[in-house]
Amino acid sequence: MAQVARPGAGGRTPRDGDAVAGAGIIEAARNAFAQKGFHGTTTRDIAAAAGMSPAAVYVHHPSKESLLFQISRHGHQAILDAVRAAVVEHDTPTAQLRALVWTFAYRHAAHHTSARVVYYEAAALTAEHREVVDGLRDEIGEVMHDVLAAGQGSGEFRLDDIELIARSIAGMGVDVARWYEDGGPWTPEQIAEHQAEAALRMVVA
Known part of the structure; x- marks a missing residue:
């Protein structure tokens, strides 16, 4: 038994x-x-x-690197799940982009310790593990790209270069993890609101 x-x-x-x-x-x-x-x-x-x-x-x-991989994979997967959920809750590209950028910025502020590790220690991953993490990062970028392309197609956005805009918006959110401090002058919600509005000003004529 x-x-x-x-x-x-x-x-x-x-x-x-x-x-x-x-x-x-x-x-x-x-x-x-x-x-x-x-x-x-x-x-x-x-x-x-x-x-x-x-x-x-x-x-x-089994190793220190395996710990880094687990932290990196979990961090990217959590962001991917969050931005996908934010997008499907809205019907128009404008509302989707706002929700996506708000969520992206908020997570990088609220989980800034993890985000710093995920982004700034990635070079220490093995080639195999880096491929997995880069794949998740590409999927996050695809969510952003699809929303921007939909907005361009509907006439809500005027974009000269979707890829450049997508990278600029993503970089704005990622950088929050570098400078954000608990107890600082802005809350994660304030930062998320500011970046969401800034992103819309970048794409809406």
């Missing part, structure tokens, strides 16, 4: 404990990479921040 895992302290099963430990390591790695950079962070740094031994880290993750 198969044995059922019994809850331990706090009603957690061993599998629950593994999940909590794994999440703690991810959070510790994210903060360490953001503060020290990927190459400046050691496995010992991550283990200490997570309250574990260095050997315990390898139980959950």
Whole structure:
């Protein structure tokens, strides 16, 4: 008869404990990479921040690079899911672009620690992992490109170069992660509102 895992302290099963430990390591790695950079962070740094031994880290993750990959993949996938959801909630390209840019900017402010790691430590990924992350980044760009093309087709937008506009808008949002600080003069909502309006001024005659 198969044995059922019994809850331990706090009603957690061993599998629950593994999940909590794994999440703690991810959070510790994210903060360490953001503060020290990927190459400046050691496995010992991550283990200490997570309250574990260095050997315990390898139980959950085979390498420091695999931690970076998991953080990067999750970060890009979360942004992709969010902008897709923002677009489908609206019917016109103008409303879709506003919602997309608002969501994109908001996430880069509200999750600025993760975003810094995702964008500024990508060079440390292996070629295989970088391909996966770049694929997700391309999909995010395609969502933006499709909305801009729809707006141009409907006559709502006047664009000389869709690709240039798309990259300019995306770059504006990505850069938020570089300079945003918790407790600063602007909230994520204020930044998102400002960038959404700025994007519309870029495309609407």
